[in-house]
Amino acid sequence: MTIETNQQDRTHSTYAHIVFIIILSALMAFTSLSTDIYLPAMPMMAKELNGNAELTVTGFLIGFTIAQLVWGPISDSIGRRKPLFIGMLVFVIGSVGCALAQSIEQIIFWRVFQAFGACTGPMLSRAMIRDLYSRTQAAQMLSTLVMVMAVAPIIGPLLGGQIIHFRTWHAIFWLLAGIGMLMFLSIFKLPETLPKENVAPSSLFSALRNYATLMKNREFMRYTLCVTFYYVAAYGFIIGSPFVYINYFGVNYQYYGYLFGLNVVGVMVVSYFNRFLLSRYSMDLLLKLSTAAAFLATVALSLAVYAGAASLIFVIITVFAFFSLNGIIAATATAAALDEVKTAGSASALIGSLQYGSGIISSLLLTVFRDGTPWPMAWIMALFTFACMATVLFKPRQQD
Incomplete structure (x- = not known):
């Protein structure tokens, strides 16, 4: 009877x-x-609404960046679940607003609103992992999450391409509203992970003080900037690729999702092996090697584009090499940063704010320097991947 009970407990624990x-x-x-999910629809939206579709991404990232700084301290005070519930409802309302929008300006507004809810998902997921696991375990868990979550960037563009083949881009946002409701219901299955001893006071002053303390923490900021710079480069591709692949190389928007999804398969594979690499090698060594390899890939891409010798296949290969290394860089640098602090909610908020806010830089640079070629995307990726590599290769000396 005891053996059966223990087996049932283990089965229930594994299921949970x-x-x-x-x-x-x-x-x-x-x-x-x-x-x-709406990347394949961006050229169509830009033409139909006569505006810069890239700015809808910019609006989302602005909302995402600001909202995390608010939700972080709140989650350190009242726990992780309540902000998640509220965030999902806000996301659903924002998605409905986007679906009903009739201009680029309206979509930008609702994308900002949508982001205020969406940001609670990744931010509080990282915080919950930090609540429950140690440094190396957290990195392994984040690698697992990245591997599983990578299905979304594969399915998203493919699904979006098929939707606009049969319906309009409005249907994409109705689908997002439905997904938001499903996520709201799923939160009932999550436990509250914030330890009582880690509950922090909630006030504007304490929140600002927490962020000031975090930004003075050299090691925390070093790892955080590593992720931030990498994502400026990554968003350079994410936002620029629809125009490069569809407009410049003439790829059909229905097939764009396959090319985009190929990169995410690389992320999944590297994330899988990163869990084992972390048990054999130090996090700093893995970060040095992965950021250097990513930089070499973007340099090769930039030189080929500058020389006018970049074929579609060459772009696909070099971007694949760069993007796949996200499976090491993002998980490892994030876990290392969070290990340096105790206020996981605020720290995760600051990391996420800078990480996803970095896309604002990419979208604005692409808007300003767009010339109809892959060159702006290529040099943005190379420049900021170098900055990413520099944060881990050149560690500042500790002051006495």
């Missing part, structure tokens, strides 16, 4: 763990899904 991983992975994928 799998459900926990799936829900957190879905929450972390919210940002990618909210943008990637």
Whole structure:
């Protein structure tokens, strides 16, 4: 009887763990899904609404950046679940607003609103992992989440391409509203992970003080900037690729999703192996090697584009090499940063704010320097991947 009971307990524990991983992975994928699913529709939206579709991504990232700084301290005070519930409802309302929008300006407004809810997903998923796991375990868990959540960027563009083949781009946002409601219901399955001893006071002053303390923490900021610079480069591709692939190389928007999804398969594979690499090698060594390899890939891409010798296949290969290394860089640098602090909610908010806010830089640079070629995307990726590499290769000396 005791053996059967123990087996049932283990089975229940394993089931609960799998459900926990799936829900957190879905929450972390919210940002990618909210943008990637309508990437194939961006050229169509720009033409139909006579505006810069890139700015709808910019609006989302602005809202995403600001909102996290608000939700972070709140989650350190009242826990992780309540902000998640509120965030999902806000996301649903914003998605409906986008679906009903009739101009680029209206979509930008509702994308900002949508982001205020969406940001709670990835931010609080990271915080919950930090609540429950140690440094190396957290990095392994984040690699697992990245591997599972990578399904969204694969499915998103493919699904978006098929939707606009049969319906209009408005249907994409109706679908996002439905997904938001499903995520709202799934949160009931999540436990509250914030330890009582880590509950922080909630006030504007304490929140500002927490962020000031975090930004003075050299090691925390070093790892945080590593992720931030990498994502400026990554968003350079994410936002620029629809125009490069569809407009410049003439790829059909229905097939764009396959090319985009190929990169995410690389992320999944590298994330899988990163879990084992972390048990054999130090996090700093993995970051040095992965950021250097990513930089070499973007340099090769930039030189080929500048020389006018970049074929579609060459772009696909070099971007694949760069993007796949996200499976090491994002998970490892984030876990290392969070290990340096105690206020996981505020720290995760600051990391996410800078990480996803970095896309604002990419979208604005692409808007300003767009010339109808892959060159702006290529040099943005190379420049900021170098900055990413520099944060881990050139560690500042500690002051006495």
